[in-house]
Amino acid sequence: MERNRSVLAILRGMPHKREPAGAAVLQESVTSAITTAMFDELAETGYARMSVDAVARRAGVGKAAIYRRWPSKQAMLLDLLEAAVRRNVPDVPDSGSLAGDVRGFLDVIVAQAGDPWVRRIALDMMAETTRSPELGTALREAVAGPRRAAAAAVLRRGIERGELPADIDHELGLDLLISPLLVRLLLDEGPVDDAYLTRLTTVIVAGLDSA
Structure with a gap:
């Protein structure tokens, strides 16, 4: 098949x-x-x-x-998932601007989570976290951790350039960078084309400025 x-x-x-x-x-x-x-x-x-x-x-x-x-089985799952995620959450190149970095990060998410095969696995893992809190905690460390670390680099560069306030709410900022697009890809299955990503970038940059 x-x-x-x-x-x-x-x-x-x-x-x-x-x-x-x-x-x-x-x-x-x-x-x-x-x-x-x-x-x-x-x-x-x-x-x-x-x-x-x-x-x-x-x-x-x-x-x-x-x-x-x-x-x-759980140890095998966590080890292989973590290895796959860590190898494939590349550092977002420094574009020289917050907007450019945000767009680059969104492109990374699309490349990872936009695949139907990946989507099936991701949705199944989300369901499992509701049944096993222990597995949920481990998955957050193995899967969400590397992605949030990559997003944190985008925020750090924005602060260093003076594009974001030094006292930005980091957790809220990470959520803004990650969550909207993942929900779109995994749950809504709406179109994610260049125009959508451009609009989303503008919205996220505006949100980060007030986070």
Whole structure:
């Protein structure tokens, strides 16, 4: 069955510092197979129905290969999600202006969360946080943390340039940068084109000025 593979591109991450050899090649290939299988299984069945057995079967490995790496399904999920997010929340380039930085940050969000495959996983994870507070806390650290750190850099540069007040409400500022677009992408599914992003940038910059 043909599937959207952009999530797998996200999981590739950064290039290795050196080419692995010997046993390391097998080790890396097994981890890669498990990673691909887990995200495919997560998108198709959801976290509640996903099992270590199913991931192992899809990856073509034994359960022992998974348990050698992670002690539980939750540990596997959190580790692989965190790795994917941290590798793919790039620093927003300094455009020289707050508006330019905000637009650059919005483009990063669209690149990450605009994919239907990613959307299915994200919505499933949101539902799981209502059923498991412990998982919710861990997901906020693993997934939301890196994104908020990238948004904080946008605020910091705005303050340094004198475009934002030094006493800005940082938490509110981060919410303004992140939340409106994510709601649009994940819940509303409305069009997110260049015109929309331009208008949203203008609204967020105005909001940040009074945050």
